[in-house]
Amino acid sequence: MKKPSDIEENWESQREKIIGLGERSLRKTYYPELQQKLDQLERFRALLDQSNDCIFLIHVPTGSFIDVNESACRQLGCSRQEVLALPLERFFPEDALAWAREILAAEREQEWDRDAITTRMFKCSGGELPVEINIRLVTFRKELYGVAVARNITERKLAEEALQRLNNELEQRIAERTADLEESRTKLETQNKELQKTYHELAVETTALQRAMEDLREKDRMVIQQSRMAAMGEMLGNIAHQWRQPFNVLGLIVQDLGLSYESGEFSQELLDSNIGKVMEILLHLSQTIDDFSNFSTPDKEKALFKVDQVIVKTISLIKESFKNKHIAIDISSSDDPQINGYPHEYAQVLLNILMNARDALLESRKENARIAVRAWNENDRSVVTITDNAGGIKTDILGKIFEPYFTTKDLGKGTGVGLFLSKTIIEKNMGGRLSARNTGDGVELRIEV
Amino acid sequence: MKEPTEFALRKFVAPEFIFGIDARKLTGRYAKNFGARKVLVVSDPRVMAAGWTDDVIACLREEGVECAVFSSITSNPRADEVMKGAELYQREGCNALVAVGGGSPMDCAKGIGIVCANKRDIIAFEGVDKVELPIPPLICIPTTAGSAADVSQFAIISDVQRRVKFAIISKMIVPDIALIDPVTTTSMPAELTAWTGMDALCHAIEAYVSTAHSPITDLFALQAIRLITSNMLPTMVELDNIVLRGEMLLACLDAGLAFSNASLGAVHAMAHSLGGLLNAPHGECNAILLPYVIEFNFPAAPDRYREIGKAMGLDMDGMASRDALSALVAAINHLNKQAKLTYTLGQLGVDRGIIPTLAEKAMHDPCIFTNPRQPRSKDIEAIYEKAL
Numbered sequence: 001m002k003k004p005s006d007i008e009e010n011w012e013s014q015r016e017k018i019i020g021l022g023e024r025s026l027r028k029t030y031y032p033e034l035q036q037k038l039d040q041l042e043r044f045r046a047l048l049d050q051s052n053d054c055i056f057l058i059h060v061p062t063g064s065f066i067d068v069n070e071s072a073c074r075q076l077g078c079s080r081q082e083v084l085a086l087p088l089e090r091f092f093p094e095d096a097l098a099w100a101r102e103i104l105a106a107e108r109e110q111e112w113d114r115d116a117i118t119t120r121m122f123k124c125s126g127g128e129l130p131v132e133i134n135i136r137l138v139t140f141r142k143e144l145y146g147v148a149v150a151r152n153i154t155e156r157k158l159a160e161e162a163l164q165r166l167n168n169e170l171e172q173r174i175a176e177r178t179a180d181l182e183e184s185r186t187k188l189e190t191q192n193k194e195l196q197k198t199y200h201e202l203a204v205e206t207t208a209l210q211r212a213m214e215d216l217r218e219k220d221r222m223v224i225q226q227s228r229m230a231a232m233g234e235m236l237g238n239i240a241h242q243w244r245q246p247f248n249v250l251g252l253i254v255q256d257l258g259l260s261y262e263s264g265e266f267s268q269e270l271l272d273s274n275i276g277k278v279m280e281i282l283l284h285l286s287q288t289i290d291d292f293s294n295f296s297t298p299d300k301e302k303a304l305f306k307v308d309q310v311i312v313k314t315i316s317l318i319k320e321s322f323k324n325k326h327i328a329i330d331i332s333s334s335d336d337p338q339i340n341g342y343p344h345e346y347a348q349v350l351l352n353i354l355m356n357a358r359d360a361l362l363e364s365r366k367e368n369a370r371i372a373v374r375a376w377n378e379n380d381r382s383v384v385t386i387t388d389n390a391g392g393i394k395t396d397i398l399g400k401i402f403e404p405y406f407t408t409k410d411l412g413k414g415t416g417v418g419l420f421l422s423k424t425i426i427e428k429n430m431g432g433r434l435s436a437r438n439t440g441d442g443v444e445l446r447i448e449v
Numbered sequence: 450m451k452e453p454t455e456f457a458l459r460k461f462v463a464p465e466f467i468f469g470i471d472a473r474k475l476t477g478r479y480a481k482n483f484g485a486r487k488v489l490v491v492s493d494p495r496v497m498a499a500g501w502t503d504d505v506i507a508c509l510r511e512e513g514v515e516c517a518v519f520s521s522i523t524s525n526p527r528a529d530e531v532m533k534g535a536e537l538y539q540r541e542g543c544n545a546l547v548a549v550g551g552g553s554p555m556d557c558a559k560g561i562g563i564v565c566a567n568k569r570d571i572i573a574f575e576g577v578d579k580v581e582l583p584i585p586p587l588i589c590i591p592t593t594a595g596s597a598a599d600v601s602q603f604a605i606i607s608d609v610q611r612r613v614k615f616a617i618i619s620k621m622i623v624p625d626i627a628l629i630d631p632v633t634t635t636s637m638p639a640e641l642t643a644w645t646g647m648d649a650l651c652h653a654i655e656a657y658v659s660t661a662h663s664p665i666t667d668l669f670a671l672q673a674i675r676l677i678t679s680n681m682l683p684t685m686v687e688l689d690n691i692v693l694r695g696e697m698l699l700a701c702l703d704a705g706l707a708f709s710n711a712s713l714g715a716v717h718a719m720a721h722s723l724g725g726l727l728n729a730p731h732g733e734c735n736a737i738l739l740p741y742v743i744e745f746n747f748p749a750a751p752d753r754y755r756e757i758g759k760a761m762g763l764d765m766d767g768m769a770s771r772d773a774l775s776a777l778v779a780a781i782n783h784l785n786k787q788a789k790l791t792y793t794l795g796q797l798g799v800d801r802g803i804i805p806t807l808a809e810k811a812m813h814d815p816c817i818f819t820n821p822r823q824p825r826s827k828d829i830e831a832i833y834e835k836a837l
């Protein structure tokens with residue numbers, strides 16, 4: 001239950017309010033709300049004015065501006081009054097106007113937005129403002145308005161231009177580079193063609209060379225064969241010399257046997273003695289064949305050999321023949337020189353030189369024909385000199401004696417490959433040196449290996 | 450000699466109003482001046498039928514103001530009707546209100562305005578000074594000479610669920626303009642003329658004896674009493690007499706200006722309670738209750754009741770209080786009788802059993818706070834019982 005005093009207080013306060021003395025007892029007024037709305041509007045207006053975009057409100061029925069934001073005035077360099085007083089034509093080029101009129105010709109709001117266009121606006125101060133603009137229709141209190149928003153695209157334009165420039169430069173560079181590359185490619189192609197041609201030519205040349213080399217080799221083989229045949233001929237002569245004496249002895253022995261029998265002096269002892277002698281001579285002859293055949297057999301592999309031994313063996317082959325021709329051979333050796341090489345070929349060289357010396361001595365008809373063969377070591381190399389006293393070689397042809405097919409001999413006597421082949425054997429095969437020089441009365445051939 | 454209490458703080462709020470023949474025809478001009486683009490015209494079927502609504506709509510259209518009409522209103526406007534009207538207002542995109550009719554359409558229009566401006570259910574605004582935001586522009590064209598809602602800060606709404614009529618009292622809902630045109634009252638039948646006339650008399654008497662009365666409200670209250678006493682019965686005879694209608698409408702306006710500022714008393718508190726519970730006609734309830742409330746209140750303000758008696762043409766000089774009261778009550782009963790308002794609450798369907806409930810509700814009605822004598826529940830119950 002409420003106490004009477006409470007009720008009275010309540011009554012009193014309620015009465016006060018009814019009288020209209022309450023704090024909230026206000027006559028109806030819209031002003032506070034209006035003020036609030038005005039503030040909102042002012043804020044919004046500031047927002048629009050501060051926007052970077054130029055905003056225009058176009059009254060569609062009259063086709064004129066009825067409002068414009070601060071930003072538009074600033075960017076166009078016009079006062080608000082100017083913008084509102086001037087026709088659209090003053091601000092837009094013809095193409096943009098046509099576009100705008102088409103949009104504004106609509107009788108009501110469109111449900112879709114038209115695409116913005118890029119155009120320019122004319123400033124009051126002269127000059128142009130590049131803009132991207134779009135227009136949207138709105139109905140407000142049954143009137144149709146166009147809200148045009150123009151965005152200043154100067155910076156974008158600059159950026160686009162810069163980009164375009166860069167693009168152009170890049171394209172230019174690419175074009176240049178492409179041209180360079182094309183040039184290089186063409187050059188390379190030409191070079192390649194040339195190379196191919198050269199290669200082809202080289203191939204042809206190589207083939208020709210190969211053929212020539214084949215021919216040369218064939219020639220060499222023929223020369224060597226010829227040389228060998230000549231040597232064989234020589235050898236046969238030598239063998240004939242070697243064998244004549246033993247054959248004579250054999251004949252004497254056989255005759256001795258016959259004479260002994262006739263004289264009655266034939267005895268078992270004599271027979272045995274003579275058989276012994278015959279066998280010894282036959283053995284010698286057989287040995288001679290071995291020596292010659294060995295001489296003509298080419299070496300297969302390098303071998304370490306003693307120079308002295310080769311000299312003795314070689315001279316043994318021709319000793320009889322030379323003696324027969326009254327040519328003396330002096331041999332002197334020191335240091336026991338040794339060579340790692342091909343002993344048979346080496347011997348062939350010695351033989352060739354000795355034969356040349358013999359021919360020269362025979363031709364010069366020298367009284368005391370003599371050949372000196374000396375051997376020694378010099379600077380870790382073996383040196384063998386063969387010196388004759390046949391009068392020497394004329395200076396003008398001394399340089400040519402090692403050339404192939406060069407000969408001073410009468411036709412049919414020499415092959416002209418002897419010294420060339422010898423030089424080849426010593427220098428190419430064994431890495432040595434073969435040289436010739438005149439002494440006072442003859443020629444000295446020097447073999448260094 | 451006046452007492453210093455005569456100069457306690459008082460406020461007087463009245464809307465701009467135009468009183469006179471064909472005042473209604475200014476509706477279009479005013480709507481336009483208020484910035485109205487589209488108005489919601491709130492009316493009721495009776496007024497619609499009488500043609501006043503169309504009359505007003507034509508005025509509006511003439512000025513290029515669009516209209517939407519809301520007329521689904523019962524005689525005591527209900528909260529749900531208010532909400533429906535508000536919904537229509539929003540849906541139609543209205544920005545102003547025009548009420549054409551008696552108390553019901555005008556109160557309903559006020560309710561719609563409150564809801565639209567404050568965006569809450571109308572029930573939330575029961576009481577004094579609960580309306581925060583001003584309602585949209587409201588133009589009232591009264592077609593009865595009773596409620597005076599066109600000049601008052603009152604709106605009475607029925608809450609069907611709680612079965613009460615609640616009062617919304619706020620300066621925010623005082624209309625922006627009242628176009629008070631006697632012509633619109635000529636369509637009232639005699640019976641309605643009597644009910645509304647007695648309502649206006651109650652306004653004037655209660656305002657005069659209200660504890661919130663002021664010297665200004667007193668002027669209007671007494672003048673209203675004089676005009677009603679001398680014009681109500683003749684008007685019932687000559688319904689088309691525009692002068693009598695004008696006098697009655699002027700009386701109603703005077704009473705309205707008085708009670709809107711001085712408020713009312715127990716008669717209205719108890720009538721609201723009856724109206725909410727039984728949907729009883731407001732004017733009839735007032736007429737039945739008035740004599741019994743005067744009997745109860747008289748001791749608290751005998752001099753004021755004597756002044757009322759004088760205004761009614763009674764000679765009470767030198768009369769004992771008891772006799773003065775008796776004379777006053779008799780005069781009112783006489784008026785009721787002449788106006789054929791001879792009902793009792795019992796005839797309106799009031800049962801003795803619901804009296805405590807009625808009393809309880811009346812005790813919470815804002816009108817009770819300015820009653821010259823502060824009643825207790827049982828006092829109210831006793832009055833109801835007498836009126837059975």
